[in-house]
Amino acid sequence: MKSEFELINRIRDQVAGRIDLDLVLGIGDDAAILREQTGRETLVTVDFLVEEIDFKLEYTPPRWLGHKVLAVSLSDIAAMGGRPRYSLLTLGISKTGLNSDKFWEEVFEGYFALAGKYGLILIGGDISSTPDRLAIDSIVIGHCRQGGAIRRSRAIAGDEIFVTGRIGASAIGLKMLEMGARVNEKEAGLLQNALRAHLRPEPRVIFGSLIGELDLAHAMIDVSDGLAQDLGRICEESGVDAIIDRHLVPVADESILVTDDPERAFSFAMSSGEEFELLLTASRKSEGKLMKLAEDCHVLLTRIGEITKKSNDSATVMLRQDGQVKPMLFSGYDHFINL
Amino acid sequence: MKSEFELINRIRDQVAGRIDLDLVLGIGDDAAILREQTGRETLVTVDFLVEEIDFKLEYTPPRWLGHKVLAVSLSDIAAMGGRPRYSLLTLGISKTGLNSDKFWEEVFEGYFALAGKYGLILIGGDISSTPDRLAIDSIVIGHCRQGGAIRRSRAIAGDEIFVTGRIGASAIGLKMLEMGARVNEKEAGLLQNALRAHLRPEPRVIFGSLIGELDLAHAMIDVSDGLAQDLGRICEESGVDAIIDRHLVPVADESILVTDDPERAFSFAMSSGEEFELLLTASRKSEGKLMKLAEDCHVLLTRIGEITKKSNDSATVMLRQDGQVKPMLFSGYDHFINL
Numbered sequence: 317m318k319s320e321f322e323l324i325n326r327i328r329d330q331v332a333g334r335i336d337l338d339l340v341l342g343i344g345d346d347a348a349i350l351r352e353q354t355g356r357e358t359l360v361t362v363d364f365l366v367e368e369i370d371f372k373l374e375y376t377p378p379r380w381l382g383h384k385v386l387a388v389s390l391s392d393i394a395a396m397g398g399r400p401r402y403s404l405l406t407l408g409i410s411k412t413g414l415n416s417d418k419f420w421e422e423v424f425e426g427y428f429a430l431a432g433k434y435g436l437i438l439i440g441g442d443i444s445s446t447p448d449r450l451a452i453d454s455i456v457i458g459h460c461r462q463g464g465a466i467r468r469s470r471a472i473a474g475d476e477i478f479v480t481g482r483i484g485a486s487a488i489g490l491k492m493l494e495m496g497a498r499v500n501e502k503e504a505g506l507l508q509n510a511l512r513a514h515l516r517p518e519p520r521v522i523f524g525s526l527i528g529e530l531d532l533a534h535a536m537i538d539v540s541d542g543l544a545q546d547l548g549r550i551c552e553e554s555g556v557d558a559i560i561d562r563h564l565v566p567v568a569d570e571s572i573l574v575t576d577d578p579e580r581a582f583s584f585a586m587s588s589g590e591e592f593e594l595l596l597t598a599s600r601k602s603e604g605k606l607m608k609l610a611e612d613c614h615v616l617l618t619r620i621g622e623i624t625k626k627s628n629d630s631a632t633v634m635l636r637q638d639g640q641v642k643p644m645l646f647s648g649y650d651h652f653i654n655l
Numbered sequence: 656m657k658s659e660f661e662l663i664n665r666i667r668d669q670v671a672g673r674i675d676l677d678l679v680l681g682i683g684d685d686a687a688i689l690r691e692q693t694g695r696e697t698l699v700t701v702d703f704l705v706e707e708i709d710f711k712l713e714y715t716p717p718r719w720l721g722h723k724v725l726a727v728s729l730s731d732i733a734a735m736g737g738r739p740r741y742s743l744l745t746l747g748i749s750k751t752g753l754n755s756d757k758f759w760e761e762v763f764e765g766y767f768a769l770a771g772k773y774g775l776i777l778i779g780g781d782i783s784s785t786p787d788r789l790a791i792d793s794i795v796i797g798h799c800r801q802g803g804a805i806r807r808s809r810a811i812a813g814d815e816i817f818v819t820g821r822i823g824a825s826a827i828g829l830k831m832l833e834m835g836a837r838v839n840e841k842e843a844g845l846l847q848n849a850l851r852a853h854l855r856p857e858p859r860v861i862f863g864s865l866i867g868e869l870d871l872a873h874a875m876i877d878v879s880d881g882l883a884q885d886l887g888r889i890c891e892e893s894g895v896d897a898i899i900d901r902h903l904v905p906v907a908d909e910s911i912l913v914t915d916d917p918e919r920a921f922s923f924a925m926s927s928g929e930e931f932e933l934l935l936t937a938s939r940k941s942e943g944k945l946m947k948l949a950e951d952c953h954v955l956l957t958r959i960g961e962i963t964k965k966s967n968d969s970a971t972v973m974l975r976q977d978g979q980v981k982p983m984l985f986s987g988y989d990h991f992i993n994l
Contacts, residue, residue: 340696341806344892346734346877347700347797349804352691357679361686362794364745364781395685406703406745406792442703442792449785453745453792455701458686465688467680538685553683 323407323420323443330428331438339402339437348439350402350457357465359458361392367410367450375493377501378419380516381452382426388540389456390434391519391592395538397466397528398458400434400521405441408451434521460528466596471535471554475597475623478606480520480615483543483593484585485568489514492573510570517592523613524594532606533598539591544633544644546595551623551631560621560644562637586644597623662746662759662782669767673776678741687778689741689796696804698797700731706749706789714832716840717758719855720791721765727879728795729773730858730931734877736805736867737797739773739860744780747790773860799867805935810874810893814936814962817945819859819954822882822932823924824907828853831912849909856931862952863933871945872937878930883972883983885934890962890970899960899983901976925983936962 328343340349352358365371365385373381386403393400405427431438436456489510499511519538527533535554537546543565551558562582571581598606603619610617621636635644667682679688691697704710704724712720725742732739744766770777775795828849838850858877866872874893876885882904890897901921910920937945942958949956960975974983 341804345804345807346731346875347698347737347804349735349799350697350699351801352693352695352697354691354693356691358689358691358697359686360689360741360743360779360794360796362743362745362779362781362792364747364783364792366747366783366785366790368786369784392685396688398686402699404699404701404794406701408703408705408790440699440701442701444703444705445708446705446788446790447707448787451705451747451785451790453701453703453781455699455743455794457699460688462690465680465684465686468684536685 378422379426393458394524406453469553485513487588717761718765732797733863745792808892824852826927
């Protein structure tokens with residue numbers, strides 16, 4: 317990279333001429349300007365991805381890195397039942413190593429392809445160099461109608477629990493990458509699916525925003541730290557317990573890559589982070605509409621359990637299996653657990 | 656640091672119970688929720704600070720680091736004539752080194768002291784570890800009335816040019832730090848002033864927001880890359896030229912620390928970045944009101960030149976000295992100029 321300004325100009329070119337009713341001013345001033353509207357709410361989320369910690373360049377195609385950086389934030393807005401509209405992007409570009417022009421072109425290609433898919437406009441950001449490693453902070457701003465956001469804290473005893481997609485492929489993809497597997501876009505099959513699930517997740521943008529618009533869920537979160545742990549968060553914030561039906565959970569086919577023991581596959585799936593599937597609770601009477609919506613959006617939606625009254629002081633996620641109900645021991649991902 | 660969650664909980668405690676009419680939901684869900692209002696506009700800015708590149712822990716008191724991280728973004732909102740309302744904070748915490756609990760407590764102390772001064776509420780953020788160095792991304796969201804933001808692009812030939820404060824102390828502070836000078840909060844004098852100017856800048860929050868509210872400027876920017884270069888940006892975006900009167904520019908007294916040659920002091924001041932003073936252009940008839948407002952805000956405001964018609968293809972900043980007008984050769988700070 318020759319210059320910060322050059323990079324900024326290249327990004328400016330990419331978003332120039334975008335017309336949007338609520339965007340008063342995008343990139344190019346001290347701050348971006350967005351029009352507000354009574355009856356609407358702004359949603360803001362930010363996700364920080366750091367080389368060597370959150371991704372490795374060694375096995376991440378640059379286009380997929382650009383995609384994922386945005387995908388994780390889109391997923392947050394979807395999990396609020398909102399519609400993503402604008403993004404900001406902070407780049408910490410390492411002075412050493414892999415920052416060729418080609419690398420950045422591919423990162424932006426991935427980023428803007430996903431942004432374009434959902435009509436998102438990049439309205440700002442910042443660039444700094446870093447001494448060692450690449451770091452990217454992704455900010456997405458969305459909208460929902462007033463009072464329409466789906467929070468984590470509104471699950472009600474009696475709600476059914478649903479999850480989109482199949483669970484576990486992301487953790488398996490990561491494991492395979494660590495074992496030396498690499499992306500080959502010409503190949504198909506379970507291995508490449510798993511790598512793709514981890515490196516190039518598809519956020520449930522349309523389905524999530526429609527759930528919000530149609531008010532079909534009480535609580536929603538995206539699976540970023542593992543289904544069990546994220547469901548635990550809904551329980552904690554809502555003051556409820558949850559029971560998951562072991563046999564209902566849609567475990568990803570890719571689990572066969574690492575184990576033929578269904579119990580191990582299940583545990584692995586329940587603690588698989590970065591799935592970016594939506595986990596939601598809804599009243600029984602919404603099930604029909606939810607299933608219809610999922611079908612219309614070509615999203616697999618599975619009922620996996622129910623919300624129950626809180627049985628003791630701390631919120632508990634229980635597992636129902638072979639007629640027995642036991643507290644579930646779950647583990648998720650904590651960046652500092654190893655410090 | 657024992658855990659990401661612990662750190663998040665500590666931050667949550669710090670902002671718990673804050674009441675704000677437009678804040679629907681702060682920290683703790685997939686995204687923050689802000690109420691919108693017709694007739695108002697949202698301003699968004701982001702600033703990335705990286706250890707060893709943008710700051711060195713070796714000479715930065717942690718409290719001042721927390722202060723500065725927020726100050727740079729507040730300054731951006733002020734430069735739009737907006738009122739800062741909310742912030743988000745991304746922390747990349749290095750696995751090695753200086754991340755003691757005490758260090759973070761002091762960083763937050765500085766951050767929240769400045770936030771509290773202007774009634775700002777932290778509504779979100781993200782935390783990741785980094786392999787080597789600390790990295791902090793600061794996001795601030797503000798408001799202005801519809802159409803009320805002061806852009807860089809609206810300077811008009813005939814406008815007068817004003818700047819707040821005195822220019823140059825930040826670059827001198829940085830130079831002194833590099834030469835081995837260190838902060839001593841018990842000491843007073845030019846040296847400590849210069850260090851403070853660089854390490855703990857005071858953004859012009861109230862003055863900037865009132866300029867926007869009272870519609871007193873045509874164009875505004877904060878001095879972050881050097882007065883000459885930032886004025887060049889206004890010229891470029893507005894399609895005008897500018898003349899600076901050499902003898903009107905308020906050069907910081909601290910320049911005496913590095914040179915007794917007024918010419919060198921002036922050049923140094925004109926390219927001093929991270930000043931976070933406001934540079935604005937306004938019609939002649941606004942001068943009285945501007946000066947009165949500055950006085951009310953206890954801000955030094957100086958007229959330093961005028962905006963003129965564009966004389967050739969590229970916008971030019973000229974310098975008027977001893978009856979002569981010459982194009983100014985300015986240099987500013989480009990993070991990648993050395994790559």
